[in-house]
Amino acid sequence: MAKGKHLALIAHDRKKDALSMWVKAHEAALTGHTISCTATTGGVIEKNSPGLKVVKTKSGPLGGDQQIGALIAEGEIDLLVFFTDPLSPHPHDVDVKALTRLATVYDIPMACSKATADLIIASGFLD
Known part of the structure; x- marks a missing residue:
């Protein structure tokens, strides 16, 4: 298999x-x-899903969102899947907004819901 993509979940x-x-x-x-x-x-x-290799950053409120954002800015991330909860307050909402802004600035495909994530998988983007 050719080198895979780098996904942020x-x-x-x-x-x-x-x-x-x-x-x-x-x-x-x-x-x-x-x-x-x-x-x-x-x-x-x-x-x-113990068969998947997962690299973990810090938790979101402790800077993990910003670490993922740095990976996006460095051109390391090919896809961002971020299942957001629009009905709950988030104390680190500024970090979340910065992360989604970076995905937009660097033109990274981003799914914020199951429906969009399913479409990206169905598109063959990961092939």
């Missing part, structure tokens, strides 16, 4: 299980790619 607390279920459903498509996650999200994904 992040989820707000109430969306971690949904992201983990999405990863499990698409585990075959995600295998062979580098996956970077914030710490808590990465732990949930590792638990439910």
Whole structure:
């Protein structure tokens, strides 16, 4: 297999299980790619999909979102999947906005919901 893509997978607390279920459903498509996650999200994904190699940054409120943002700015990330929870307040909302802004500035495909993430998988983007 050719070198895989580098994916960033992040989820707000109430969306971690949904992201983990999405990863499990698409585990075959995600295998062979580098996956970077914030710490808590990465732990949930590792638990439910132990066959995937997950690189964890710090948790989001402790700077993990900014670490992922730095990877985007360095051209290291090919896809951002960030399952957001628009119905809950987030004390580090500024970091979240900065992360999504960087994905837009650097023209990185970004999915903030299962429907969009499914479309990206179906598009063949990871092939």
